[in-house]
Amino acid sequence: MFFRVMDKARIADLVRGLSTEYEVIGPVAKGERFTFSVIEDPADLRLDFDTTILPPKKFFFPPEERMMRFRVADNEVVDDEAFASPRVLFGLHPCDINALLLMDNVFLGEFEDPYYKAYRDATLLVGVSCSPRETCFCNAWDTDEVHWGFDIFLTDLGDRYFVSVRSVMGAELLDRHVETSPITAEDTAEFQAVVREFKRAFPAKLDTSQLPLLLDAKFDDPVWDELGERCLSCGACSMVCPTCYCFDVRDDLDPDQRSGERKRVWDSCQFSEFSAVAHGQTFRESRASRVKYRYYHKQWGYLSKFERVLCVGCGRCTHACLADISPREVVTALVEGSEAR
Ligand code: SF4
Ligand code: SF4
Numbered sequence: 001m002f003f004r005v006m007d008k009a010r011i012a013d014l015v016r017g018l019s020t021e022y023e024v025i026g027p028v029a030k031g032e033r034f035t036f037s038v039i040e041d042p043a044d045l046r047l048d049f050d051t052t053i054l055p056p057k058k059f060f061f062p063p064e065e066r067m068m069r070f071r072v073a074d075n076e077v078v079d080d081e082a083f084a085s086p087r088v089l090f091g092l093h094p095c096d097i098n099a100l101l102l103m104d105n106v107f108l109g110e111f112e113d114p115y116y117k118a119y120r121d122a123t124l125l126v127g128v129s130c131s132p133r134e135t136c137f138c139n140a141w142d143t144d145e146v147h148w149g150f151d152i153f154l155t156d157l158g159d160r161y162f163v164s165v166r167s168v169m170g171a172e173l174l175d176r177h178v179e180t181s182p183i184t185a186e187d188t189a190e191f192q193a194v195v196r197e198f199k200r201a202f203p204a205k206l207d208t209s210q211l212p213l214l215l216d217a218k219f220d221d222p223v224w225d226e227l228g229e230r231c232l233s234c235g236a237c238s239m240v241c242p243t244c245y246c247f248d249v250r251d252d253l254d255p256d257q258r259s260g261e262r263k264r265v266w267d268s269c270q271f272s273e274f275s276a277v278a279h280g281q282t283f284r285e286s287r288a289s290r291v292k293y294r295y296y297h298k299q300w301g302y303l304s305k306f307e308r309v310l311c312v313g314c315g316r317c318t319h320a321c322l323a324d325i326s327p328r329e330v331v332t333a334l335v336e337g338s339e340a341r
Contacts, residue, residue: 001147002171004163004180005187006154011161012042017177018088022124025059026090027052039090047091047128047154051314055242056089056096057103060119065264067115067249072258082114084122088173093130095312097150098143099242100125105306106245115264124169127153129194132202135315137328139199140206143312155191162191206328207335211309214334215300219292223333228288230323235268237317237325238294243310246274269294295330 018024024039027049034049036056068080107116127150138144151170154161163180165171174180238244248267253260267274270290275283284290302310311327318326
């Protein structure tokens with residue numbers, strides 16, 4: 001990794017330059033909130049965004065993905081190519097870059113997913129520093145920092161960015177499209193001060209130290225029933241989550257019934273049909289069991305396989321949940337042995 005500094009005013013040059021080679025996607029305003037979208041005009045890019053409604057996972061694992069076309073008569077697959085055009089995803093916060101690294105374990109691990117891989121290979125990542133909101137708890141999982149998994153990372157120093165360059169592609173893009181300068185001792189000192197201030201700005205740190213042990217011990221805790229009473233099974237928490245990756249596969253026939261396409265669509269473990277099997281049996285019929293399952297998968301099952309929890313503390317689920325269920329409350333209830341709220 002090496003470092004440069006760049007005037008903030010030059011962001012537009014960088015985005016314009018990148019747009020000559022890539023599709024550039026970044027945060028833009030949507031009403032009072034923000035969303036990742038294709039940047040047509042650099043002035044639309046809002047690097048001061050707090051978070052986006054949906055995470056960047058939608059560009060690697062779209063809500064609906066056509067996997068293949070098929071012909072029924074001869075049982076033939078006619079088109080199953082995974083393709084993605086080159087693009088730059090601009091303005092990812094550390095939590096969202098860390099979330100992609102967690103998704104990589106799933107989609108690029110033991111069973112490589114060609115669709116996810118095509119998107120991942122075609123995409124360069126430019127990260128940007130952020131300020132914690134009251135619902136952020138990324139610091140509890142050490143996902144408030146990111147040291148790899150990006151090409152360029154911009155830390156806001158007020159009038160300029162401290163630019164961390166992680167990849168050869170990132171260095172080449174900077175060289176081609178924007179003027180930067182070598183860092184000075186003053187830049188480094190300011191960078192350190194900004195990082196210190198960022199760490200101080202978090203709300204009280206969530207105590208997760210005993211979590212796997214507590215989950216082992218509290219499988220039958222009343223807290224799960226209490227959460228199940230409140231949960232609406234709407235699935236919003238998993239849809240907005242940058243690390244939830246469950247999906248369903250559907251075959252849609254064309255009107256002529258001779259051909260069709262197979263699609264992969266987002267699914268949620270909070271839906272009762274999610275764990276339904278033949279003969280109408282459902283493994284997790286109660287809402288309590290489904291809420292519990294989501295926490296056990298994220299904070300126990302994934303951890304036991306990949307030594308990381310499947311949560312980056314972005315707080316999106318907290319904002320999305322109409323029943324006011326949040327990981328912060330659930331973890332606190334388990335740790336303190338109290339009611340969830
Ligand atoms: S569980 Fe909630 S806080 Fe954790 S990564 Fe998913 S949306 Fe973010
Ligand atoms: S968003 Fe809240 S109410 Fe909806 S499924 Fe998730 S926990 Fe339940």
